[in-house]
Amino acid sequence: MVADGIDCLTITTIVYNSVMKVRNSVRSLKNKPGAQVVRRRGRIFVINKKDPRYKGRQG
Numbered sequence: 001m002v003a004d005g006i007d008c009l010t011i012t013t014i015v016y017n018s019v020m021k022v023r024n025s026v027r028s029l030k031n032k033p034g035a036q037v038v039r040r041r042g043r044i045f046v047i048n049k050k051d052p053r054y055k056g057r058q059g
Contacts, residue, residue: 021056029056 021029026046030037034050044058 023056023058026056026058029054 023029026037026044029035029046029048032048032051032054035046035048035054038045038047042059046054046056046058048054
């Protein structure tokens, strides 16, 4: 079902995914338990599967 160009998958993604923080430094995020530092497309990402609230991108 499409209503005004937004499908149900997009709405579900917006509601259930937490927002990724964009910061100058991800040092505090990488010190959380379960955090992984990954470099993708020239940017540094912090991924935390234990607590997805603590995810972020540097740059």
